[in-house]
Amino acid sequence: MHPLLERLRGGLIVSVQVHRPDDPLRNPDAMARMAGAAVAGGAAAIRCGGIGGPDDVRAISAAVDVPVIGLWKDGREGVYITPTARHVHEVADAGAHIIAIDGTRRPRPDGRSLADSIAAAHDRGLVAMADVGTRGDALAAVAAGADVVATTLSGYTPDSPRSDGGPDLDLVRLLASELPVPVVAEGRYHRPDHAAAAIAAGAYAVVVGTAITSPGWLTGQFRNALPALPAAALVRDADRTEADA
Numbered sequence: 001m002h003p004l005l006e007r008l009r010g011g012l013i014v015s016v017q018v019h020r021p022d023d024p025l026r027n028p029d030a031m032a033r034m035a036g037a038a039v040a041g042g043a044a045a046i047r048c049g050g051i052g053g054p055d056d057v058r059a060i061s062a063a064v065d066v067p068v069i070g071l072w073k074d075g076r077e078g079v080y081i082t083p084t085a086r087h088v089h090e091v092a093d094a095g096a097h098i099i100a101i102d103g104t105r106r107p108r109p110d111g112r113s114l115a116d117s118i119a120a121a122h123d124r125g126l127v128a129m130a131d132v133g134t135r136g137d138a139l140a141a142v143a144a145g146a147d148v149v150a151t152t153l154s155g156y157t158p159d160s161p162r163s164d165g166g167p168d169l170d171l172v173r174l175l176a177s178e179l180p181v182p183v184v185a186e187g188r189y190h191r192p193d194h195a196a197a198a199i200a201a202g203a204y205a206v207v208v209g210t211a212i213t214s215p216g217w218l219t220g221q222f223r224n225a226l227p228a229l230p231a232a233a234l235v236r237d238a239d240r241t242e243a244d245a
């Protein structure tokens, strides 16, 4: 096993990404500070890049002393997580140690294969993490050379419907019992007991993103726990009369 992966065994990997172009935190320096805070809290590694791509990976790689799993989300449909070998090279140039790559069997925007993208990571001396949605994806990704498999895309691909909004622990359990490479649990681990359950299910490490690094999401959790505001308090500006102004 790659020595870098040894550092992740049993650990919490924190995903530091924004998900919307208009997120107020969409800024490489803000992301680097968020990553620093996660490391101070005990993160074994940082997963980062997302729609910020190489700029965020560069800022975070310079700011933290734990392994950096870099990715670049380019596009919104189909294969968009580090979708081609060109994206792999740019994330590698930005300083990532591990490259997260869409590891599904769907067609890629440049018509090339997952094996090509993994070979690009290996050419740079880096670890290739395949983000999969199903057992079939995972087996194909290992055959294509993936060093580690993550359950990131379970619930986000047409052949992996999301059942209840929670994490896919069944897939973690299945892959951990079958694959010859480490399996990382990722996707909708929103509570500490979810993360513990992932390790108990055989995950090598667990990634938590939204529940730690999205203040907007966290705010919504608290707001939604409060009783609904009375209708009178919900009058919108558009509903006000001139006399109100």
Ligand SMILES: CC(=O)N[C@H](C=O)[C@@H](O)[C@H](O)[C@H](O)COP(=O)(O)O
Pocket (backbone or CB within 6 Å): 015, 017, 019, 071, 152, 153, 156, 186, 187, 188, 189, 207, 208, 209, 210, 211
């Ligand atoms: C499906 C997809 O594009 N997942 C992305 C992959 O990097 C991120 O948007 C997620 O935040 C990340 O996987 C962590 O998951 P969660 O935020 O649920 O803890």
